[in-house]
Amino acid sequence: MVRKSEQMNLNRKEQYITLEGKTYSAADIARLSASVTTQTPPMLAELYTFLTAWFDDSPTMRVHTSGSTGTPKELIVRKEQMMQSARLTCEVFKLAKGDTALLCMPLRYIAGKMMVVRALVGELNLIVRTPSGHPLADVKEKIRFAAMVPLQVYNTLDTPKELKRLRRIDTLIIGGGPVTTQAWHKICQLPGEVYSTYGMTETLSHVALCRLNSDTSDSLTYHPLPGVKFSISPDHTLVIEAPLICDEALTTNDVATLAPEGGFLILGRRDNTINSGGIKLQPEILEAWLQFVLPMPFVFTSVPHERLGEAVVLLVEGILEIEKIRVLVEANMPKHYRCGKYIIPVRQIPLTGNGKIDRVACRELARSMFRTNVQES
Numbered sequence: 001m002v003r004k005s006e007q008m009n010l011n012r013k014e015q016y017i018t019l020e021g022k023t024y025s026a027a028d029i030a031r032l033s034a035s036v037t038t039q040t041p042p043m044l045a046e047l048y049t050f051l052t053a054w055f056d057d058s059p060t061m062r063v064h065t066s067g068s069t070g071t072p073k074e075l076i077v078r079k080e081q082m083m084q085s086a087r088l089t090c091e092v093f094k095l096a097k098g099d100t101a102l103l104c105m106p107l108r109y110i111a112g113k114m115m116v117v118r119a120l121v122g123e124l125n126l127i128v129r130t131p132s133g134h135p136l137a138d139v140k141e142k143i144r145f146a147a148m149v150p151l152q153v154y155n156t157l158d159t160p161k162e163l164k165r166l167r168r169i170d171t172l173i174i175g176g177g178p179v180t181t182q183a184w185h186k187i188c189q190l191p192g193e194v195y196s197t198y199g200m201t202e203t204l205s206h207v208a209l210c211r212l213n214s215d216t217s218d219s220l221t222y223h224p225l226p227g228v229k230f231s232i233s234p235d236h237t238l239v240i241e242a243p244l245i246c247d248e249a250l251t252t253n254d255v256a257t258l259a260p261e262g263g264f265l266i267l268g269r270r271d272n273t274i275n276s277g278g279i280k281l282q283p284e285i286l287e288a289w290l291q292f293v294l295p296m297p298f299v300f301t302s303v304p305h306e307r308l309g310e311a312v313v314l315l316v317e318g319i320l321e322i323e324k325i326r327v328l329v330e331a332n333m334p335k336h337y338r339c340g341k342y343i344i345p346v347r348q349i350p351l352t353g354n355g356k357i358d359r360v361a362c363r364e365l366a367r368s369m370f371r372t373n374v375q376e377s
Contacts (some may be wrong), residue, residue, distance in 0.1 A: 008090060008121050010083050013173045015120045017051060018098075019128060026055035043130040046107045050116060054079065066176075066352045072109070074230035075201060082117050084244040085204040088225050089114075090122035092209070093193075099121040102169075104152065106353060111175055115147055143169045149176040149355035150183070157186045162211075166190065168334040173197050175206060178284070178355045180291035186257050187215045190349040198222045198266070200252070203274050204245050208264070222264045230264050232256060237270055255282065263346035272359055274300075277308040283359075286333070293332045294321065297349045302361040303342070303370045313342045313366045317349050344369050 009015050016025050024032070028186040033048040053061060056187035059080065060154035065073045095101070099228050101124040112131075119126040119203055127141055133155045135148060143156035146169050148156075152172055155161045166172070167190055175197040179187065194213045199206035205342050208230070224230060229241040238256040241249045255267040268282035275281075283300035290298065329343075346369070350361035 008087055009123055010077065010087065010121060012055065012120075013053075013081075016123075017116070017120055018123070019047075020347065021125055026051075029035065029055060033162045035261040036046045043107070043128060045210060047103075047116065050107050050113060054117075054120070054140055061113075064108060064124065066109055066356055073201075077204060081245050082114065082204050083121050086114060086118040086121040088227070088244070089118055089206070090124075092143060092225060095145055098125055100125045100141055102126055102127045102129065102139065102143045102146035103134065104129045104131055105147060105149070105350060106131045108207055108353070109149060110151075110201045118145075123132060134159065134162060136165040139165055143170045145169075145173075147173045147175065150174060150179055151351070151355045153179070153187070154183055157183060167191075167192070173209070174205065174212075175199065178288075182295075183330065196222075202246065202250055203231045203240060203242060207242050207245065208238060220265050221259045222266070223261070223263045230256075230262065232258055232260065238264060238266070269359075274310050274312055276305070276310050276312055277301070281312060283312075290329065293328050294325070299349050299357055299359075299362050301359070301365050301366045303363075311342055313344060313370070315344050315346050315349060315362060315366060317346060320345050342370075 013026075015346055016023050017029065018024075029051045036045045036048060043125050060076050060078050063075050063077055065075070089095070099122070101114065101115060101119055101122075103115045103119075104127055105115060107113060107116070116126065118124060124145070127139065127143065129135055129139065133151060134150050135146075136156055139356045143165075153166075153172075155367045156166050169192050171193045172190075173195045179196055190213055193211065193350060196210040196212055197206035198210070206225070207228045208224050210220065210222045225242075227242065227244055230239070230323070231239045231253050233239050236255050236257075238252045238254045238370040239248065240252065253270040255270050255273070256264045257267065258264050258305070266284075266285035268287055271282050272283050274283060281300075283302075286300045287298070294316065301313050302310040303313050314325075314329065322345065322365060325343055344366060350358040350365060
């Protein structure tokens with residue numbers, strides 16, 4: 001049964017947190033926070049710090065963007081708006097009092113913070129695990145609701161013991177980046193509901209969802225949460241109107257196109273666009289063409305080029321035979337998108353702290369390696 005807002009706890013003075021089945025009041029959290037020592041697990045210490053700030057008299061909190069596309073920013077957000085975001089999530093996924101929710105995301109980012117707020121508002125039982133690439137490694141409880149980044153999902157899908165636990169999760173949301181085609185095929189075999197989410201720090205987590213494993217899913221179109229509307233700016237970027245969460249309409253840097261019934265498709269980020277010889281290329285689209293072809297992590301980026309302005313570079317992770325990679329690239333991309341001239345093997349694709357591709361670091365890495373490691377066709 002859907003929990004309506006009047007059935008949720010939206011009064012911070014009356015809220016409590018349930019951790020691993022044990023309930024704590026604001027006073028309990030204050031005592032736990034004061035008793036933190038070097039022996040306290042860091043994740044719990046961070047959780048107590050966050051909850052202490054949540055229960056204080058201030059109506060606002062400080063949050064930080066991930067920095068996946070630029071310099072991380074500090075934002076001041078209202079706790080009331082965080083609770084409204086949590087309420088929407090609990091309503092949409094029909095979360096009920098006592099349901100288990102897994103916190104396995106860093107608390108320094110909005111995704112982790114909002115899992116805690118959902119537990120407070122929806123009176124959920126929060127199962128806490130230190131963020132890692134294998135979030136279900138020691139989770140014995142049946143999880144009703146969980147949020148992960150793509151890398152965590154990939155690792156779990158490839159680990160039989162953890163996959164068995166993943167199959168017991170009723171609802172899983174995946175944020176922080178697109179899901180590869182290989183993973184999507186595996187996700188389609190999961191019995192629970194799995195969604196890709198769209199959102200950002202400024203929208204206090206997700207404002208749109210894309211069902212990944214249903215008969216009607218196209219794995220591309222995102223649909224808005226109740227009360228959220230989308231439009232397209234003159235620069236072809238997505239505009240978000242979410243009155244309960246954002247005071248004003250938010251114009252994003254995501255190049256998008258609208259779909260029927262208020263949905264949208266993301267084509268890529270405007271600040272990722274590569275202008276090569278006057279042709280504008282979106283690296284996210286280039287990556288989509290190859291995500292089912294290249295078995296290793298990879299990313300498209302660019303370097304300055306005297307004639308073209310910018311040259312497209314493909315970073316591939318690991319020690320590889322570049323000529324074989326080039327053949328795969330040329331054979332599996334439309335002619336006008338082929339970008340197999342500059343291919344650089346790297347030890348690791350740069351990621352941010354919450355698992356997103358660090359586009360800025362990728363560009364810097366490509367430029368630092370360009371002179372000595374580019375292999376030309």
